[in-house]
Amino acid sequence: MARSTERPAAGTPLLQVRDVAVQFQTMDGPVHAVEAVDFDLNAGETLAIVGESGSGKSTTAMATIGLLPGNGIVTSGTIMFEGQNIVGAPESIMRTIRGRSIGLVPQDPMSNLNPVSKVGTQIAETLLAHGLATRKTVDQKVIETLEAAGLPNAAERAKQYPHEFSGGMRQRALIAIGLACNPKLLIADEPTSALDVTVQKTILDQLQRMTSELGTALMLITHDLGLAAERASRVIVMHRGRIVEQGSARQILEDPQQPYTQALVRAAPSVAAVRLRPEAFKRPDAAALTPVAVTEREVEASPVDIAADAAAKPVDNIVEIENLTKTFKVRGKKEDFAAVQDVSLSIPRGETVAIVGESGSGKTTTARMLLKVIEPSSGTIRYEGQDVTALKGAELKDFRQKVQPIFQDPYSSLNPMFTIGKLIEEPLSFYKRGSAKERTARVRKLLDDVALPSSMMSRYPAELSGGQRQRVAIARALALEPELIVCDEPVSALDVLVQEQILTLLRDLQREYGLSYLFISHDLAVVRLISDYVCVMKDGQLVEAATSEEIFTNPRDPYTRRLLASIPGNELDIAV
Template sequence: MARSTERPAAGTPLLQVRDVGVEFRTIDGPVHAVEEVDLDLAAGETLAIVGESGSGKSTTAMAIIGLLPGNGKVTKGSILFEGEDLVGAPESVMRTVRGGSIGLVPQDPMSNLNPVVKIGTQIAETLLAHGLATRKNVDQRVVETLAAAGLPNAADRAKQYPHEFSGGMRQRALIAIGLACNPKLLIADEPTSALDVTVQKTILDQLDRMTSDLGTAVLLITHDLGLAAERASRVVVMNRGRIVEQGPARQILEDPQQPYTQALVKAAPSVAAVRLRPEVFRKTTTSPVDTVVPDAAPAATTEPRSPEEPAAAASAPDNIVEVEGLTKVYKVRGSKEDFTAVDDVSFAIPRGETVAIVGESGSGKTTTARMMLKVVEPTSGSIRFDGQDVAALKGRDLRQFRQRVQPIFQDPYSSLNPMFSIERIISEPLEFYRRGSGKERAARVRQLLDDVALPQSMLRRYPSELSGGQRQRVAIARALALSPDLIVCDEPVSALDVLVQDQVLRLLRDLQQEYGLSYLFISHDLAVVRLISDYVCVMKDGALVEAASSEEIFTNPRDPYTRRLLASIPGNELDIAV
């Protein structure tokens, strides 16, 4: 099928999916991942598919573009794109369609970018392959494409490798590749899951402009119902491979008819956070916020105080972590100027409570978390854990610290060993620190799987056989294995669908109340932060610009940057009763 330059006739859907079924061959027999799926997508329309991990959202999208795994195939039905059936089309035809007519923004940036090829080169390959640039002007087109995707200093960024980008920057590079050829249909599979809310808004505004100016259709795969309500004209709800409900976006969210859709809407923090009281998720705290943020950050208090006023009151809580003047400066390759990733940051984490750090990509959130884990050494300042200077820990004390402080990383694919089974991944810390007998470790692993809502059948599987949300649940189970005192959560639920996200947040809350756990919660999802945190620290360009109780931050933000972050929350203006 040659690439058409014509748009479909008025009233004719650009994409028509009819009675499609997808099957995967496994050692246990065939698995019917998608059954009897019917949907239409018109030119210039945005259609969102929502549902849990494993519901068939991404499988449906990959079937459309012909990128199912080797053991998967479309067993029935038709997929008409511009009137031509893509089911069974030769690979030569599909190569023409992909990128040129149908663009793709995949979910996992680290596994979809070549780690040994510069970002600019990867974008140039796409432009040259589809004849949208020449050898003479390709460098200029690469810079324009990266800039359009929201990357600052695009010319310099084009010369860097994926590992030199933050998670959000890598995702923006994938978006740049997907949009490079101005496709007629863009399949966006969780395109902003790794992005902070302000950049997310920028990218989605750009997709909206494409829809209106170019007539580009967008098939949006997302677990964020607030995002779906704001950005899509229609929503398709999938569960266990089938469509259970579809219709106008606002109608689906305001008046869901099916029990499954009702459960999704009820669990969605992007919708729920604007109406749930914080007490629903967390215990009421009477600890003064002044004990969380020292005098270095006077904006954290409800009323301004003088620098001479003592920071801690007599009723100050017991802090498990105290951070003072934390600074991290990196040498920049090829530059005479250093880069300050974290600039004189001070805060504390009361024992048994949750402190969240929010901010845009590059604000210093993750660098702060890595210093907390003693993965990165600070340039100056101090971190005290339970009264001990973390920088001075060695030998036995460091070994004990590693057991008491556990991480949950943002990208579950790169943080899980692809050669290990799920059982071995979760049991590895227990074996390393010689916790219990082999039988006791096996029982602990099974208990942890139950805690994170994974079936026992997952034990012998490998990370590549799990969805993104399932992999993140395995990472959470591993972090809980040693029963730590402090968990550093770096975007722990960003890859999870809303129902599992809701379960994990409640699990974290229950574990905190039962065992007195403390959390440092790094997130760009402010709706989730409102539900889970006791205190919030807002970072911008490495500095702490505002810090206060969660309720104060969300109801009375003082800094303009904080107000801009809150205004960018997807679904922030929706008033949906559940």
């Protein structure tokens, strides 16, 4: 299909989807993933498609660009792009449309950027493939494209590999590739789900600015209702492959009509999070809580240390961290890099302490030192009064049973060669907990606890969605009935309904078994719901620490206020 040089006027239908159905052929027979989907997307418009995992939103987007898996097919309906039906179009035609007329920003930058090819080379391939640059001009075009995507020092960045970029920079590189050919339609599939709120805002601002300047229509696939309300003019809500509601963003989110949409809004922690706190998460004595054994010094413009002060209130602390520091050697530099600097905090028994901050703030490094995955450069970590750094042999083995992690990326933390049943049973077998029959029964109970059917036991991680894999990781962490769970972004890959289930599960287990949590998250709305105390980190230092209520209603540090202001949808009035 020849690409028109003129763009449709704003408000003119660029994409018309009519009665589209998508089917996947599986070993168990056909699966109807999308049915009777019908919508328009106008030139220059931003349309958000929201729904839980498996609702069909990404499948709808991939059908639009002709990138369904080999076992997927559009079985009925039409997809009209610029007046031409592209359903069943030859691959030769689709290749001229992809990139040049329809751009794509996929979800996971590390899976979608070639790790052995420089970032500039990958952008150059796109430009050359569509005839938008010559061998002589392509290098300059690459630099201009990276600069337009908001990457500083673009000439140097173009020579680097994806692993040398931060998460936010990799996402900007994907945006640069998606917009390199100045497409008329850009599909962004969860473009910021793994990024902290400030980087997320930067990426979305850059994406909005570029699409606005270019007049590009944007199809935004997301499970974040706050983001949808803030960035889209219209919202489509999908459930089990069908559209259940669509309309203006404010109308859908402030006055949802369908029960499913109402459930999504109620479950969404990132919509008006500062004011919404479901009854299940409320503590009757929330107003009386005091900061977790910390003294707040006078907050100035620069970061300050906040030291532990156990005398402030008698507290039964399961963990006490004092003056913790971790430095790393940096190749080619004389000075060490201080990832964590003089951090002191405590975790009261049966409570949830959250550590928040941007990527690189030191929160995950702090958690890994507590898990004894890495050793601190200085400072002390005491668990139940024992010095964690000195634990060895049987004492260390006992510590590993009592303190369990839930990592951010469930796929990399699950052995792809093990079935789900074996993955969850593995710690029980290693520590010789119960008979084989009892362990199997325990695995079934854990799967039920995290809302997965027992039939999952025979499946492998690759056969599960990201959200399902995360639930398996949580079930495995709970297997040994630990006293402390270190949760490193445990719900970042989950849609809002599953998030609510997992957060409710974590809180219920805490109340039932007296569990303590160290909760690492970039999602401040989730932290608002789950945490009793919040510690804010910046550049390896603790800049503010107080109760959750105090942090979210009366933040003292400018950095904390900036984090809170970046929460998508935090100014919306939502009907619940």
